[in-house]
Amino acid sequence: MPRLGPAWQPPVPGAQPAEQAGLKPPAAEVIAVCSGKGGVGKSTVALNLAAALAQDGARVGLLDADVYAPDIPLMLGLARRATAKHWTLARPGGLARTPLEPVERHGLRLMSAGFIVGEDQPVSWTADLVGALLNQMLWSTVWGELDFLVLDLPPGTGDITQAILRLIPAARAVLVVTPQDAAHLDTRRVITALNAAKITIAGGVENMSGLICPCCGERIDLFPPVAEHRSIWSAGVTRLGTVPMEPAKDDALAEPVVLTRPESVRALALRAAATAIRATL
Numbered sequence: 001m002p003r004l005g006p007a008w009q010p011p012v013p014g015a016q017p018a019e020q021a022g023l024k025p026p027a028a029e030v031i032a033v034c035s036g037k038g039g040v041g042k043s044t045v046a047l048n049l050a051a052a053l054a055q056d057g058a059r060v061g062l063l064d065a066d067v068y069a070p071d072i073p074l075m076l077g078l079a080r081r082a083t084a085k086h087w088t089l090a091r092p093g094g095l096a097r098t099p100l101e102p103v104e105r106h107g108l109r110l111m112s113a114g115f116i117v118g119e120d121q122p123v124s125w126t127a128d129l130v131g132a133l134l135n136q137m138l139w140s141t142v143w144g145e146l147d148f149l150v151l152d153l154p155p156g157t158g159d160i161t162q163a164i165l166r167l168i169p170a171a172r173a174v175l176v177v178t179p180q181d182a183a184h185l186d187t188r189r190v191i192t193a194l195n196a197a198k199i200t201i202a203g204g205v206e207n208m209s210g211l212i213c214p215c216c217g218e219r220i221d222l223f224p225p226v227a228e229h230r231s232i233w234s235a236g237v238t239r240l241g242t243v244p245m246e247p248a249k250d251d252a253l254a255e256p257v258v259l260t261r262p263e264s265v266r267a268l269a270l271r272a273a274a275t276a277i278r279a280t281l
């Protein structure tokens with residue numbers, strides 16, 4: 001386990017771990033979307049999973065836990081332009097005291113560091129301060145009643161991932177990979193970390209799985225096949241979805257595609273993955 005500072009403890013500094021402190025996760029089901037590598041489509045899967053669940057009538061929160069690179073606001077055109085000048089969480093005793101209003105979009109309740117810091121502002125804080133922010137976003141957001149809380153975690157097994165999983169041990173993990181050797185091998189490290197933390201792995205989604213030709217609709221494989229014994233599937237992860245790569249369209253803010261382009265091949269695949277993920281819970 002990495003060394004975690006006091007601010008990583010749940011809301012009141014020095015308190016017991018969340019479940020011992022009587023804190024319940026803010027939703028009946030918490031789904032943590034993880035990956036070993038960056039850029040594999042984790043935020044895309046998390047956002048579309050959340051949107052698909054909400055479209056089916058569930059009350060869904062989405063927490064962008066990638067504090068260093070919060071992408072969910074960018075995907076939704078909600079990025080904050082102004083630079084945050086003061087950080088009230090840094091005050092001693094200021095942890096989790098201020099309620100945060102989630103941003104509502106597409107029927108989702110959203111929280112992200114991207115709503116707090118500016119679009120171009122680097123998050124170069126100490127682990128303690130990042131921990132304070134995570135605590136704040138998780139426990140002090142006015143989520144209301146939720147059926148599902150989807151967590152978009154940073155790639156890898158760093159301190160944010162470890163801390164979140166420690167705070168919500170009941171979370172189910174969904175792993176996102178691309179059909180590339182490195183993506184699978186790095187995600188196998190995540191599996192080891194999840195197993196050590198006794199987090200249940202619901203399954204995996206393979207994203208960018210072939211390119212659908214916009215002219216003929218044929219699937220073109222972009223990467224050489226991953227050796228079965230190096231894949232996450234051979235480590236016992238159930239494949240819950242296979243999402244093809246879709247060539248760019250002119251509208252940059254098309255996410256979540258399950259709502260904006262529900263008939264596209266990618267949206268249909270993401271929706272099928274969401275249905276399969278829900279069935280595992």
Ligand SMILES: Nc1ncnc2c1ncn2[C@@H]1O[C@H](COP(=O)(O)OP(=O)(O)OP(=O)(O)O)[C@@H](O)[C@H]1O
Pocket residue numbers: 035037038039040041042043044045066069071154155207208209243244245246247266
């Ligand atoms: N199936 C797909 N087809 C086409 N583009 C995709 C697909 N999946 C993801 N993308 C695009 O790839 C880029 C990276 O996706 P995304 O931000 O979801 O990855 P990530 O794993 O969350 O990245 P990070 O490691 O930075 O958090 C985005 O521009 C996204 O729109």
